[in-house]
Amino acid sequence: MTKSALVVKAYGRQFIVEIDGTNYQAVTKSKKTEYVVGDIVGIEEINSEQVQIVDVIKRDNLVYRTDNNRSKIIASNIDQMLIVIAVKPNCNLNFLNNCLIFAESAGITPIIIINKTDLTESADFTNKIINLYTASLGYEVISLSAYNGCDAILSKLANKNSLLIGQSGVGKSTIINQVIPDGRARTGEISKSENTGCHTTTNAELYHINNHSNIIDCPGLQEFGLYHLDVDRLIEYFPEIKDHLGECKFRNCRHLNEPGCIVKTLYENGQMDKVRFELLQSITNNLLTKGRF
Ligand SMILES: Nc1nc2c(ncn2[C@@H]2O[C@H](COP(=O)(O)OP(=O)(O)OP(=O)(O)O)[C@@H](O)[C@H]2O)c(=O)[nH]1
Ligand SMILES: [Mg+2]
Ligand SMILES: [Zn+2]
Structure with a gap:
């Protein structure tokens, strides 16, 4: 019978899962499947110390x-x-x-x-x-x-x-x-x-x-890359721009250097921080050029 467990530690392909307050070593069934700390997974018992993860039961985010x-x-x-x-x-x-x-x-x-x-x-x-x-x-x-x-x-x-x-x-x-x-x-x-x-x-x-x-x-990170974001939605993730969505002159504005761009106006009026303005441009450029190589 499949039981559920919480993944509490991940190291490479090895995991520690917790079931009713007890920790077990866990291996994975398929090499392709990736699990992560915080997942609720389905497991099958191998012996009193080891289990095998068979699937993800709950991964809300x-x-x-x-x-x-x-x-x-x-x-x-x-x-x-x-x-x-x-x-x-x-x-x-x-x-x-x-x-x-x-x-x-x-x-x-x-x-x-x-x-x-x-x-x-x-x-x-x-x-x-x-x-x-x-x-x-x-x-x-x-x-x-x-x-x-x-x-x-x-x-x-x-x-x-x-x-x-x-x-x-x-x-x-x-x-x-x-x-x-x-x-x-x-x-x-x-x-x-x-x-x-x-x-x-x-x-x-x-x-x-x-x-x-x-x-x-979790281990310290050098970078937190965002290559997976949707370039069309990027400005929604900036609180300083959120109230001005749709105010650019062009509907397909990329907020890089287009005339009538609200992002540029906010920056020039001192309502947007320079580091964040330049970061938005750099993420946009990265997202627009990805997959072209
Ligand atoms: N002065 C000072 N040093 C601190 C404070 N908190 C942590 N440190 C020191 O900062 C160093 C790094 O602390 P860690 O807790 O290992 O840092 P970490 O973010 O877990 O680092 P990674 O595991 O490499 O990601 C250690 O030498 C700590 O003693 C603090 O409040 N003040
Ligand atoms: Mg640490
Ligand atoms: Zn714009």
Whole structure:
């Protein structure tokens, strides 16, 4: 008989799945099928420790990125994406913006977490981020120092499946250690590996905060490619343009350099941030040229 299980860890073609609170090693039936942390899957028992995944039972949404036409699946069944940024290591704003655009396209709530506010240089950075992303764009931004605790996000995590996403070294795993009950074990893991450099998460993993709240850690990303988006819908994913859809002079405007383009007008009037304006043009150009090689 097929039972259902939750995928809690993925490493290559190997998975750990959870059934009634117990973890099992899982292999897959077909080499072609890809599963991801957060999936509810159907399994068949092999023995008391091992099971075989046979299909996906529930995948209401899927977080994935696409770089140069290659898709990489990250996690599924996500209620909210917590995009973690920090003044150190250098914050790549295009990465943050791409995550926000993805979240908009997938209908997943994004929350920006600014970590490492204990660093003195963080104050200026935090103000700039809040000014643009909350005041102008309406995104929720929470600033904290994982070293001093993560109480600021606890209420946000309640009764949700949250995914932490961000560049390597921003402190995702440190945040996880603060919000899960058995986090101390993992802190030990971090301090041990600190002797050899830095701790880097290599596999996506789901942790239970309690019976109704889960949080997923994943390896740090360099890029969050958006090659899968529909170029005709791109501007819908920009809150600063959303209220002006249909205001361009030409119905088929690509918002690159056409006369009477509302996007250009918003930018020139200071209602659109330069980095986001240039990113929109660059994603548009990438989407228009993809598949032509
Ligand atoms: N100053 C400061 N450092 C922090 C804070 N949170 C985490 N760090 C440090 O930042 C470094 C990276 O933290 P991790 O939690 O491993 O970062 P990560 O985002 O999980 O990194 P990857 O697994 O590589 O993606 C570690 O040396 C942490 O001790 C913070 O609030 N303040
Ligand atoms: Mg990590
Ligand atoms: Zn236009």
